[in-house]
Amino acid sequence: MRRRSTLEWANATPQRRQEKLESVTAERMADIFFTIHAEGVDEPVYISETVERTMNPTFRHIDWSACGPGVTRLGHLILRFWVKSAKVTSWRQLLEIQLSLTSLQYLGKNLEQYHHALPQNAVIFHSTDGVYTIFPSLVSYVPPPIAPSTRKTTGTRLLSTSSFDALLRLSKLDDSIQDALVTRNKIASDLEDLLQTNHAALTDRDKVPEAEDRLKTIDYASKTVQKQLDKARKQQDEKRDLLRSRRDLMAADSKHGKLRAEEMRAQRPELQHCRDDLVTRKRAITAQRRRICEDLQRIYPISPLPAAKKSLEFTIRGLPLPDDDWETRDPPPPPLDTLDKDTLAAATLGNVAHMVLLLAFYLHQPLPYPPDPRGSNSTIEDPISLLKTSTVAATKQTDDPANEKRLRTYPLFSKGVPRFRYEYGLFLLNKNIQILLESAYGVRVVDVRQTLPNLKYLLYIATAGEGELPARKAGGVRGLLRGAVVPLGVQRGGSEESVGSAVSALLFGEGKGEGRSRDAVESLRRTMGEADGKGKGKRG
The missing domain is CATH 1.10.418 (Actin-binding Protein, T-fimbrin; domain 1)
Structure with a gap:
């Protein structure tokens, strides 16, 4: 009979196949992290990061620099692995390994040199010198082949190993280093305690320069405000002096006005006469x-x-x-x-x-x-x-x-x-x-x-107005002149003709060239002056 195959996947779409694969793998995927415990310590000395949805997790390298010699010198550790999957919603312990660092098995420089299958839930440790693991059973374990050394030996001379004194010195040196590290950590802890104890004093000491700077700023602002205040007081005094002088001038002017008012009251009849005369002249x-x-x-x-x-x-x-x-x-x-x-x-x-x-x-x-x-x-x-x-x-x-x-x-x-x-x-x-x-x-x-x-x-x-028009004054145009008034009948002959021509030029603008109105007035003045001189001579 024909073997039953994935018949239901034969005509499925790529999307359906992807969903099927995800559903199959989702049941086996889990979130995992591990913890390292030491004997006599309740809390774990290290907690790794959580790797989500995986079947073969890989964790980051562990930094032991923060741990003291009480942890780094331990030869026995306890590893516990915790998992959570889609079926298991809470964290559960999957594996607990009593790890002895002396029982680690060397697999090689890297995993490429190891060609055998590892058992289920095997834990692999990556160190600086190679890859190590621990097997529950070593029956099927075959160590990796050792590559032949390319170094040629000459003769049959044997090389000596380290002596007991050298190892003892190395042990003492390691103890000294560990003691120095402990002393360093203690000194750091003491310094931190000292800083915490004197934190308030140190904070106050740091605030002193800020307070001094602020004090200088306030002092400078105070001096500036004091200068402005002195200037304002000076201006206020000047304005008071100016107001005082103005008050004195106003009082003097008021006094002078009162005197003038008294004089005007005394001269009121005469002023009324001048006012009436002004009105009369304006009307005239x-x-x-x-x-x-x-x-x-x-x-x-x-x-x-x-x-x-x-x-x-x-x-x-x-x-x-x-x-x-x-x-x-x-x-x-x-x-x-x-x-x-x-x-x-x-x-x-x-x-x-x-x-x-x-x-x-x-x-x-x-x-x-x-x-x-x-x-x-x-x-x-x-x-x-x-x-x-x-x-x-x-x-x-x-x-x-x-x-x-x-x-x-x-x-x-x-x-x-x-x-x-x-x-x-x-x-x-x-x-x-x-x-x-x-x-x-x-x-x-x-x-x-x-x-x-x-x-x-x-x-x-x-020409609009009330009343009759005034009569022309005696003398005619001579009333408009500033020269001497000449009596009627004095002008004769050429003088009367000159006066007539001047008046005609003044009124009608006759003449050529310089015969304008103002020239006619000047000519009329000269003619009237000559006539006046002749009249005086005749009277004399």
Whole structure:
């Protein structure tokens, strides 16, 4: 009959076979460790590590350096092996061997030289000189063959072994070594006891440097805080002295104020008279400004355009001046370039520039962009900013003061000048009107591009007021001069003509070259001075 084989494993998967092998070997695997016991000692002198799940365990080498001569000199030891498996859940003693070190059997330098089977539960000892074991029965034991010695002997001379004296000296030397080891261990134990006894004192001694360092740190911090405190006290004393001086000054000022208040109470009637006089003079100045603005309004009449399609279209002395916002109007009016350039420059913009200059003089409001009325060649200056030019040559010319003044002067006429300079000059003129309205009367301008409407509004506000307009003082323009007053009827001939020409230049800006308003005033002063001298001579 055919022998029964592993038929159930024939078609099994590798996983099934692996599980089967693991289940078979798991029943035989066990965890094992051993202990070494000495006679007269209850506790084991050595406990090995635990080797898990094995049938042929191998343990680490034993280090006997921690044991004394009472253990290392023993010739008899007891080995006990403890196991635990899947079936046995608790540790149980498997084997106990009464080991006599003199009965160990030498197997060879290593196990490769031993070719016989070892009995069950055999214990093999690996030493420095070879492998040893102990057999329960030595019947089947055959010692390993001894390799022939390669050392050749010459002759039949025998070598002597160690003598009794040499062995005795070795024994004494071993006793001395063991005594030295015992003494060393005792000294180490005594030192350890001494250290444990003086542990608190040693700890305190180690803490002394730390305490000294901490004390130095605290001392340094204390000195630093003391310096800061001295500085703060010094600053406090200085502030107290300063406050004391301020209190003295405040007391002196209060005393002086009281004295001044008493003087003012004594002079109250006179101060009231001065206050009334100031109010009267302010009203008189306002009335005179109203009268002057009325005269300017009659000299330069600004009236609506008769055939205007828009309400804010005016003429000055009968000549129209379109606004600067013609690009945004629908339908747009004719641009400034399509009008008569001479009429626009000489009769219109020149009149507006002259009128703005006179208003700034009479209203005592400085203009940031002073105009220079010259009729058809009127200009305006911008001392604040300078327009950037695209050419390098024009940029280099700004280093010269004369060229810089020429670049800062913008024309109020469009004939023969760049378009952008003319438009910028017109913008500066409109800004002057806006500044007069906002500075003198605090009126906000809605659209700065409306030249004549804004100027008409300025005159309307300047001439508004209660009461009748004051009459012109006797002497006419001489009332505005600081020179000597000349009686009426003194000027004759050329003097009257000179005065008339000066007044005309002052009011209307006539003249060429240096014939400006301030030059007209100086000419008028000189003429009045000559007339005054002639009058005195005649009276004399």
